[in-house]
Amino acid sequence: MIPASLELVQLTKSYGANVAVQAIDLKIPGGSYACLLGPSGCGKTSTLRMVAGHEAATSGDIVLGGRNVTDLPPVQRGTAMMFQSYALFPHLTAIDNVAFPLRMRGMGKTARRAKATETLRLVDMERYAGRLPSQLSGGQQQRVALARAIITEPRMLLLDEPLSALDPFLRIRVRAELKRIQRDLGITFVHVTHGQDEAMALADVMVVMNHGVIEQAGSPREIFDTPRTEFVARFIGGHNVISTPAGPIAVRTDRIRLSRDAREDGLAAVVQAAEYQGSQVHVALDAGPGRMTALMGDAAYDADPMRPGDAVRITWSEADIRTLRPSS
Amino acid sequence: MITDAAPARRHLAISARLQALPLGLVFAAFFVLPLVLVVVVSFWDYNDYQIIPSFTLRSYTESFEGCLDELPGLCTIFRTYASTARFCAIVWALTLVIGFTVAYFLAFHVRSSLWQMVLALVCTIPFWTSNVIRMISWIPLLGRNGLVNGGLQTLHLMDRPVEWLLYSDFSVVLAFVHLLTFFMVVPILNSLLRIDRSLIEAAYDAGASGRQTLWTVVLPLAKPGIVIGSIFVVTIVMGDFVTFGVMGGQQIASAGKIIETRLAALQFPPAAANAVILLAITLIIIRVLTRIVDIRREL
Numbered sequence: 001m002i003p004a005s006l007e008l009v010q011l012t013k014s015y016g017a018n019v020a021v022q023a024i025d026l027k028i029p030g031g032s033y034a035c036l037l038g039p040s041g042c043g044k045t046s047t048l049r050m051v052a053g054h055e056a057a058t059s060g061d062i063v064l065g066g067r068n069v070t071d072l073p074p075v076q077r078g079t080a081m082m083f084q085s086y087a088l089f090p091h092l093t094a095i096d097n098v099a100f101p102l103r104m105r106g107m108g109k110t111a112r113r114a115k116a117t118e119t120l121r122l123v124d125m126e127r128y129a130g131r132l133p134s135q136l137s138g139g140q141q142q143r144v145a146l147a148r149a150i151i152t153e154p155r156m157l158l159l160d161e162p163l164s165a166l167d168p169f170l171r172i173r174v175r176a177e178l179k180r181i182q183r184d185l186g187i188t189f190v191h192v193t194h195g196q197d198e199a200m201a202l203a204d205v206m207v208v209m210n211h212g213v214i215e216q217a218g219s220p221r222e223i224f225d226t227p228r229t230e231f232v233a234r235f236i237g238g239h240n241v242i243s244t245p246a247g248p249i250a251v252r253t254d255r256i257r258l259s260r261d262a263r264e265d266g267l268a269a270v271v272q273a274a275e276y277q278g279s280q281v282h283v284a285l286d287a288g289p290g291r292m293t294a295l296m297g298d299a300a301y302d303a304d305p306m307r308p309g310d311a312v313r314i315t316w317s318e319a320d321i322r323t324l325r326p327s328s
Numbered sequence: 329m330i331t332d333a334a335p336a337r338r339h340l341a342i343s344a345r346l347q348a349l350p351l352g353l354v355f356a357a358f359f360v361l362p363l364v365l366v367v368v369v370s371f372w373d374y375n376d377y378q379i380i381p382s383f384t385l386r387s388y389t390e391s392f393e394g395c396l397d398e399l400p401g402l403c404t405i406f407r408t409y410a411s412t413a414r415f416c417a418i419v420w421a422l423t424l425v426i427g428f429t430v431a432y433f434l435a436f437h438v439r440s441s442l443w444q445m446v447l448a449l450v451c452t453i454p455f456w457t458s459n460v461i462r463m464i465s466w467i468p469l470l471g472r473n474g475l476v477n478g479g480l481q482t483l484h485l486m487d488r489p490v491e492w493l494l495y496s497d498f499s500v501v502l503a504f505v506h507l508l509t510f511f512m513v514v515p516i517l518n519s520l521l522r523i524d525r526s527l528i529e530a531a532y533d534a535g536a537s538g539r540q541t542l543w544t545v546v547l548p549l550a551k552p553g554i555v556i557g558s559i560f561v562v563t564i565v566m567g568d569f570v571t572f573g574v575m576g577g578q579q580i581a582s583a584g585k586i587i588e589t590r591l592a593a594l595q596f597p598p599a600a601a602n603a604v605i606l607l608a609i610t611l612i613i614i615r616v617l618t619r620i621v622d623i624r625r626e627l
Contacts, residue, residue, distance in 0.1 A: 054529055054533070075535035080533060081529075085526055100534050104537075148530075148534070
């Protein structure tokens with residue numbers, strides 16, 4: 001399987017007067033794990049469906065592995081999609097579901113069943129080959145859906161919120177498994193999610209979207225370290241957005257220093273709450289016009305515990321300031 | 329715990345039975361009892377002016393009289409049933425194709441559920457008048473000097489009236505299809521509306537053509553609706569005598585017609601015997617249909 005790179009050029013989708021995706025440009029290198037991240041209605045799912053070929057682009061181009069595929073059906077694109085609801089055929093057993101794309105290509109029963117068994121083994125589901133989807137748990141259905149998507153050896157796998165139907169515990173296990181499978185297959189994954197921790201954990205390329213435009217794209221580390229806009233800083237979390245006369249800035253919550261010395265320079269604030277979270281303590285602060293959060297190590301906190309109502313000064317070092325563009 | 333659970337469960341079972349009782353009584357009074365009476369009467373004797381409550385197989389043997397002698401040819405009753413079954417098959421095939429097409433159109437091509445509802449109601453318009461009036465309305469249209477023949481002659485497509493339009497196999501099938509297609513549309517539509525749209529997308533994603541999607545995804549998932557619709561159509565056609573009579577010009581024999589003729593002659597035991605035979609055959613057909621699809625599981 002040769003991984004395909006993806007390039008979107010001025011890609012736009014509008015439904016009448018509603019613009020879902022607004023002339024976005026994006027490049028995702030072949031073989032990488034990309035996450036489209038954003039709140040609901042930000043255009044991430046529309047983008048994915050256009051790449052998959054399930055939604056026609058209003059304008060712009062989709063280039064896959066150097067080939068313009070904007071007007072091709074999914075099979076000719078070499079993509080496969082995993083649906084949010086898994087979309088398993090309820091009348092077919094697990095193995096026949098997985099073999100379905102091969103059946104559509106006219107492969108004989110014995111050959112396609114052999115290949116389907118092999119693919120089911122890859123997702124550790126060969127024991128359930130004869131079961132109907134209704135006889136499988138949510139996690140098992142998802143594995144079958146994944147097997148059905150990869151059986152045709154696509155060059156790119158598109159996943160629409162694949163973890164949203166799972167319980168939090170299973171979600172973390174499955175996401176590690178998705179990453180492993182992506183590495184094993186060596187193909188490009190494009191994964192839509194609204195969970196920033198999911199995107200951080202998985203992505204090589206993280207694309208933060210809002211109101212139909214890309215706010216920022218880059219590695220998770222890049223984005224967390226230097227959020228470019230107010231929206232990104234707020235959405236990925238872990239940042240305080242502070243308005244200053246020169247414009248909004250972001251400071252990471254763990255880089256905030258609190259001091260009880262009222263003579264010290266800095267923002268005056270009142271402690272509102274302290275939330276114990278194990279290795280860290282979340283201190284919520286009321287700093288005049290806005291609320292802020294300080295994340296303290298448990299040792300530092302225990303040395304001088306803050307109580308609600310305590311007056312403090314907030315300071316941060318020059319190097320931790322990130323200047324933000326206001327969001328579009 | 330174990331000693332407590334058993335009476336509680338028994339109590340639950342009793343209250344469940346009590347709740348089912350009213351419907352059970354209605355069912356027993358208006359369905360089971362008449363059916364038992366029909367079976368009982370079919371074994372009674374009769375003469376020209378009365379029925380005699382004594383056990384005999386006479387009604388059955390007379391119905392099949394001469395059938396063994398005529399083999400391999402078919403005796404009257406076999407010929408009648410074969411003819412009825414043929415009509416049944418033709419009507420079933422036509423209503424299935426038309427009904428599925430209409431239901432498919434409503435389910436997949438009509439986007440708004442409001443329009444789906446409006447159009448489904450439009451399908452019920454034929455039911456706003458009685459069955460007999462609807463059939464009689466065909467006569468001025470299809471008759472020897474009817475609209476169709478008049479039109480054909482005016483356009484000089486035909487120089488004399490087409491005879492097979494009315495009082496023929498054609499008109500019987502036409503009336504049945506007109507009458508029964510709706511019974512196919514509703515259950516199939518119900519099945520189709522319950523198909524998750526993402527399944528169609530998944531099939532498309534897997535490379536299925538429109539025809540492949542129809543054949544491998546939509547049709548299998550519509551099976552319960554198809555079987556339920558088929559049961560309606562088969563039972564109605566098998567037992568009908570009015571449509572055969574009116575549209576066939578009283579010239580076409582049918583299973584229902586046998587019973588009606590016996591009843592008209594006040595020969596209740598043979599009428600009952602034929603009703604039992606018809607019921608048995610219809611049940612066999614339904615059994616075959618439900619073997620194809622386990623409706624109870626699919627619902």
